[in-house]
Amino acid sequence: MREHPSEPAGSPPPGLYPVPAHHRSTVLERRWDGDVWLDETRPAAAGVTLAKARRHPTRFLRDHGWLLVLAFIALSGVAGYLWRLAPDREHVEGAQLALPVCAVLVTLITSVGLLRLIDHRVGFAQVGDRGAILAWGTVAGLVGVGFAFAVELGLPNLLGSDPKNPEWDWIAGPAEETGKLIVPVALWFAGRFRLPRQGLLLVLFSGITFALIESGEYALSPEGWSPTRPPAEIMHPLFTGLVAAFAWRAAWGRRSWFTPTALAAWAAAMAIHSINDGIAADDLSFTGSSLATPAAMLIAYLLLKHGARQLVPPDRVEAASPRWRPVAPRRAQASPGYRELARSG
16 A cells, blocks of 8 residues: 655656666666655666766765865864863863864764765655654654663663773664664654655654764763764764665555564664774774774665665666666566566567
């Protein structure tokens, strides 16, 4: 049964559209139901090809992107200067009171950059209820922070241990990746925001809200902060976003969000998060030798892209880079036209 919480603005109509085959060497026609890609395919007409993707290394500077870059550089510089005034201070005071503000703004700019990158491919402008999604995403992030705080502090204290003990680093993944999903999954079961692109945007907002709060929290204590931490907070929407990229599409048309695909993606996000925190949570300085955090973010982005590419609508397929195009499933169900052509061949 098709579900339409709201009518997407400008979403391509249902029909068969050209997409790359699973191995990308040929082009097939795949059915788009107006919201998601289905597994039904058939051979494309003779001569049908997809335009060769053109890479634009400076695309991020367009549409006022250069302003974001300048703001990022300026605010990062101010934050770094404020931090170096007293890097060993336990709490901010005096001029350093501006440090949390600068840190949050740097995290916000980085998050906007991530949203712009994904939006250019997925087309969030076609998603309905964006205002409500932003509001609920903010609530989800706040609930996620509260849940993570309660678990990461409460469980060690309950067991008579110190939450700051490194042996508890592993708990960050399960606590935070679960917390950020509580509200989005509850809304799914309530029948809200079940469209895959809605779910992805909702979870990205949840992760961004979590990142902004954590960015400000860490900046309150210069001795435990470093200039690379604010942009590194982008790990939160990346980690949880990869879950949404798979889970909402896998649950489309089903009665439960808890599909094997969703559980696997959720487990992957928790594992990547915990491994990162266990190795490099306290090593985000410019001179740090650990590459764990950049590696974790890269892995999360690649997984997110692998899932989110199946959300790219028909009108954006040709503009997307090859690795962002929604390839046909390996075992796609042949449409009647496909079977007739196969028999005639």
